[in-house]
Amino acid sequence: PGPNNGTVPTPLTNYLDTQYFGEISIGSPPQMFNVVFDTGSANLWVPSQSCSPFSTACFTHNRYDSSQSHTHVENGTGFSINYASGTIRGFLSEDVVVVGGLPVVQVFAEATSLSAMPFIFAKFDGVLGMGYPSVAIDGITPVFDRIMSQHVLKEEVFSIYYSRDPKHSPGGELLLGGTDPNYYTGNFNYLETREMGKWEVTIKGVSLGAKMMFCEEGCTAVIDTGSSYITGPASSVSMLMETIGAQLDETGYKVNCETVKMLPSVTFLLGGQEYALTHEDYIIWQSQIEEDVCIVSFRDLDVPPPTGPVWILGANFIARYYTEFDRRNNRIGFATAV
Numbered sequence: 001p002g003p004n005n006g007t008v009p010t011p012l013t014n015y016l017d018t019q020y021f022g023e024i025s026i027g028s029p030p031q032m033f034n035v036v037f038d039t040g041s042a043n044l045w046v047p048s049q050s051c052s053p054f055s056t057a058c059f060t061h062n063r064y065d066s067s068q069s070h071t072h073v074e075n076g077t078g079f080s081i082n083y084a085s086g087t088i089r090g091f092l093s094e095d096v097v098v099v100g101g102l103p104v105v106q107v108f109a110e111a112t113s114l115s116a117m118p119f120i121f122a123k124f125d126g127v128l129g130m131g132y133p134s135v136a137i138d139g140i141t142p143v144f145d146r147i148m149s150q151h152v153l154k155e156e157v158f159s160i161y162y163s164r165d166p167k168h169s170p171g172g173e174l175l176l177g178g179t180d181p182n183y184y185t186g187n188f189n190y191l192e193t194r195e196m197g198k199w200e201v202t203i204k205g206v207s208l209g210a211k212m213m214f215c216e217e218g219c220t221a222v223i224d225t226g227s228s229y230i231t232g233p234a235s236s237v238s239m240l241m242e243t244i245g246a247q248l249d250e251t252g253y254k255v256n257c258e259t260v261k262m263l264p265s266v267t268f269l270l271g272g273q274e275y276a277l278t279h280e281d282y283i284i285w286q287s288q289i290e291e292d293v294c295i296v297s298f299r300d301l302d303v304p305p306p307t308g309p310v311w312i313l314g315a316n317f318i319a320r321y322y323t324e325f326d327r328r329n330n331r332i333g334f335a336t337a338v
């Protein structure tokens with residue numbers, strides 16, 4: 001184990017409580033990139049120097065230039081990702097990737113086209129998937145698997161802290177190899193992952209205040225550090241939103257700011273433990289000139305089978321519950337975040 005007794009921290013930046021990203025380098029000499037550490041995917045991609053000049057989302061971000069790196073290894077295999085929210089196309093390359101000071105030789109994708117939506121809104125340059133190899137496109141070994149095989153981590157786990165206040169510093173922390181007591185209180189409650197190879201757990205109930213609403217028969221939740229909000233099946237989320245008096249418009253659900261203080265908690269029953277989100281956790285209060293806007297950080301998203309139907313517990317859940325992702329024991333631990 002290295003200087004940090006087998007744990008490796010990476011500070012994260014919090015952009016508007018909706019995007020949390022940290023810095024990695026690729027190549028020699030190092031080229032710096034801001035990436036989302038995304039448990040909902042398992043590939044590393046960054047924009048490419050050779051992306052088309054018409055790709056707006058590409059030239060507004062840092063781009064990898066293989067011709068400037070003497071450790072670059074040509075690959076060239078095609079690559080594409082179809083997100084629910086957008087598309088990435090490019091080709092594979094191999095180079096030295098450094099995460100928190102740990103170097104790994106990594107196959108990654110150089111994105112030559114990034115769909116304008118939503119990547120023009122991205123403050124980050126790319127995505128570093130922290131999912132299982134089974135989710136990796138083209139069967140590429142993910143970064144965390146490459147790090148585990150170096151046997152430098154105290155434990156084969158990684159933990160994520162997301163701050164709830166953009167003015168807070170740091171905006172978050174990815175810790176490879178352990179958990180960081182600076183960012184949680186109390187004990188961890190652990191849940192087995194539902195299915196080998198996915199950061200998914202079983203929800204045993206979703207309640208609003210004291211009223212049980214859904215999932216008593218059990219449903220699936222993806223614990224997704226790369227998603228900003230909580231999403232669920234449209235039929236469920238729309239009923240939840242209607243019950244709290246939220247109105248749906250083109251940008252999502254909104255409530256009258258006067259009602260916020262009286263809103264009931266939304267509670268997820270996971271592994272026998274209740275995980276409550278109060279209005280402070282699920283309302284994004286935007287003070288504006290004329291009148292304040294109160295956005296509900298729940299969204300409708302019907303993920304088609306076989307993956308769906310699923311709830312996706314994203315950044316606003318993780319900001320409330322410090323999360324440990326345990327590859328050794330295939331389980332997820334939650335503790336109350338500070």
Ligand SMILES: CC(C)(C)OC(=O)N[C@@H]1CNC[C@H](C(=O)N(Cc2cccc(Cl)c2Cl)C2CC2)C1
Nearest residue numbers: 036038040041081083118119121122226227228
């Ligand atoms: C099936 C497979 C392709 C593996 O699914 C995924 O990869 N699924 C990913 C699961 N995690 C969230 C990912 C996502 O939506 N974005 C876009 C995004 C998210 C928040 C804010 C912004 Cl601005 C953006 Cl652009 C990536 C940046 C993480 C998709």
